[in-house]
Amino acid sequence: MTNVNTLIKGANSIGIELGKEEINRFIIYKDLLKEWNKKINITSITDDEEIDIKHFLDSLTPLNFGLIGNEAKIIDIGTGGGFPGIPMKIAKKGINIVLLDSLNKRINFLNEVIEKLNLSGIMAIHGRAEDLGQDIKHREKYDIAISRAVASLNTLAEYCLPFVKVGGYFIAMKGSDVEDELLSSENAIRILGAKLKEKHYIKLPLSDITHSLLIFEKISKTSTKYPRSGNKPKKKPL
Numbered sequence: 761m762t763n764v765n766t767l768i769k770g771a772n773s774i775g776i777e778l779g780k781e782e783i784n785r786f787i788i789y790k791d792l793l794k795e796w797n798k799k800i801n802i803t804s805i806t807d808d809e810e811i812d813i814k815h816f817l818d819s820l821t822p823l824n825f826g827l828i829g830n831e832a833k834i835i836d837i838g839t840g841g842g843f844p845g846i847p848m849k850i851a852k853k854g855i856n857i858v859l860l861d862s863l864n865k866r867i868n869f870l871n872e873v874i875e876k877l878n879l880s881g882i883m884a885i886h887g888r889a890e891d892l893g894q895d896i897k898h899r900e901k902y903d904i905a906i907s908r909a910v911a912s913l914n915t916l917a918e919y920c921l922p923f924v925k926v927g928g929y930f931i932a933m934k935g936s937d938v939e940d941e942l943l944s945s946e947n948a949i950r951i952l953g954a955k956l957k958e959k960h961y962i963k964l965p966l967s968d969i970t971h972s973l974l975i976f977e978k979i980s981k982t983s984t985k986y987p988r989s990g991n992k993p994k995k996k997p998l
């Protein structure tokens with residue numbers, strides 16, 4: 761029998777109640793994650809409780825700040841094994857979410873998860889943020905662009921902010937030590953048309969790990985010069 765106490769208790773402690781359907785989906789997701797992880801590299805975290813805390817509960821923390829409406833349109837940049845996008849979608853069914861990753865094997869995994877969990881209003885796309893951010897179908901079309909563990913903040917801002925509508929948010933899920941990164945990304949955030957709205961430090965439920973959530977509001981359109989192509993956001997951050 762799968763032990764779901766950590767997940768249920770942890771979610772409760774961040775104000776999220778998971779019902780039977782949601783719990784079942786998390787169980788299937790975890791099984792698929794462990795099975796596929798034997799064939800392709802998805803995550804170094806394989807212990808059940810660690811998956812619950814460091815992947816599932818961590819991914820749910822952005823739901824706790826009243827920023828994500830019931831039908832919000834969200835893009836998860838560099839989603840990897842689906843974090844934070846899939847747990848967010850499981851817990852908040854009405855949101856529409858695009859999962860973007862540049863590694864096709866991970867997209868194949870995500871498509872199987874979407875099918876086996878019988879989720880709708882979610883799509884996995886194979887591509888690079890620098891390319892999709894210039895695509896008219898995606899550019900400035902999202903209420904929220906979110907990302908965890910993908911790049912330093914100045915690079916990440918150039919990956920994410922072109923997707924966000926004016927009035928929407930870019931949410932960066934970061935570690936506890938963010939002050940230097942924040943300072944060195946002030947220029948990028950301003951050039952790309954945003955400003956820091958909120959900074960939250962979050963102690964992950966049932967652990968002593970602290971993470972941060974940086975929330976940037978898009979206040980003006982991003983110049984079509986950005987995102988730059990050819991790996992420039994990473995090699996030469998703004």
Ligand SMILES: C[S@@+](CC[C@H](N)C(=O)[O-])C[C@H]1O[C@@H](n2cnc3c(N)ncnc32)[C@H](O)[C@@H]1O
Pocket residue numbers: 837838839840841842843844860861862863866887888889890907908909910919
């Ligand atoms: C360390 S993993 C993090 C995955 C997931 N967000 C998590 O927190 O577990 C970084 C992911 O970002 C993807 N990635 C890196 N650069 C990217 C880019 N420019 N566009 C799209 N995906 C990218 C990689 O393929 C990888 O799956």
